[in-house]
Amino acid sequence: MKLFGLIGYPLSHSFSKKYFTEKFEKEGISDCRYELFSIAAIEELKNVLDQHPELCGLNVTIPYKQQVISFLDETDDVVRKIKACNCISIKEGKLKGYNTDVTGFERALQEKLKPQHTSALILGTGGAAKAVEFVLQKLGIGFTYVSRKPTVNNYSYEMLTPAIMADHLLIINTTPLGMYPAVNEAPPVPYEALTPGHYLFDLVYNPEKTLFLQKGEERGTAIKNGYEMLQIQAEESWRIWDE
Numbered sequence: 001m002k003l004f005g006l007i008g009y010p011l012s013h014s015f016s017k018k019y020f021t022e023k024f025e026k027e028g029i030s031d032c033r034y035e036l037f038s039i040a041a042i043e044e045l046k047n048v049l050d051q052h053p054e055l056c057g058l059n060v061t062i063p064y065k066q067q068v069i070s071f072l073d074e075t076d077d078v079v080r081k082i083k084a085c086n087c088i089s090i091k092e093g094k095l096k097g098y099n100t101d102v103t104g105f106e107r108a109l110q111e112k113l114k115p116q117h118t119s120a121l122i123l124g125t126g127g128a129a130k131a132v133e134f135v136l137q138k139l140g141i142g143f144t145y146v147s148r149k150p151t152v153n154n155y156s157y158e159m160l161t162p163a164i165m166a167d168h169l170l171i172i173n174t175t176p177l178g179m180y181p182a183v184n185e186a187p188p189v190p191y192e193a194l195t196p197g198h199y200l201f202d203l204v205y206n207p208e209k210t211l212f213l214q215k216g217e218e219r220g221t222a223i224k225n226g227y228e229m230l231q232i233q234a235e236e237s238w239r240i241w242d243e
Contacts, residue, residue: 003054004241005035007045007068008061012181015205015230016059023238042067049090057241058088059234062176065127072097082134084127087237098240101131104233109135109201112222117170117199121146123187124175125154128203132172141170146189157188165193171216173202178210186211196220205230 006016020034037048042064049055060068065084069075072085075097079085085097120136120143122129129145136143150156155164177185194200200216205227213223 002032002056003052004057005037006059007037007039009038009040011036011038019234045071055090060086078102082130084130089240100233100236102134103236104229105131106135107232108229112199112224116197119168120170121168123173129174132174160190162193169197170199173212178212179204180206183207191215194219194221
């Protein structure tokens with residue numbers, strides 16, 4: 001029995017086990033199963049690998065997409081460039097890292113992308129944000145990061161003015177703010193400055209409509225959650241594992 005799984009902490013929000021279990025059942029893949037490995041520190045990955053020699057692949061989620069790289073034997077070009085990994089192939093004891101978030105985000109984003117969406121705010125600076133940055137660069141969309149504390153190149157949330165919001169019509173939430181069960185949280189941006197020309201994309205998929213997206217929808221913005229992105233990245237992970 002081939003084993004696949006997800007490492008992260010916590011994993012109460014996980015989409016992956018349900019998705020892959022249903023996929024295996026629906027497609028008659030009887031020799032594979034998918035499990036969750038909630039690890040409180042990335043160093044525990046070694047224990048997971050030792051205890052489950054049948055592991056053939058892993059997905060990686062918050063907060064380990066960057067930390068996991070030091071445990072890999074090899075990485076693909078995208079991981080080397082953005083220094084974030086969310087998919088690992090395990091063959092003959094060797095771990096190779098990939099980033100399927102890039103494919104998922106690019107394809108999901110484009111459904112509602114319009115010509116005016118030439119400049120973006122990326123909320124958050126973690127591993128998922130690196131995949132978003134890579135895609136925006138590829139598409140020729142300018143961007144600025146927003147985080148709790150300002151840096152030379154980043155805005156803080158407190159720095160966001162109506163003028164800045166007007167100059168950035170694409171806003172992408174890469175933070176876990178608003179994720180179930182903390183559904184009453186949202187990134188502290190000036191929502192009153194949103195217009196129907198804005199596009200809000202939230203990498204969170206549970207709940208289906210986060211407070212971030214609700215506040216945008218109330219002001220007529222285009223909105224999209226992270227569910228399609230997750231579906232696409234999951235299928236891309238399977239393509240890698242099943243080679």
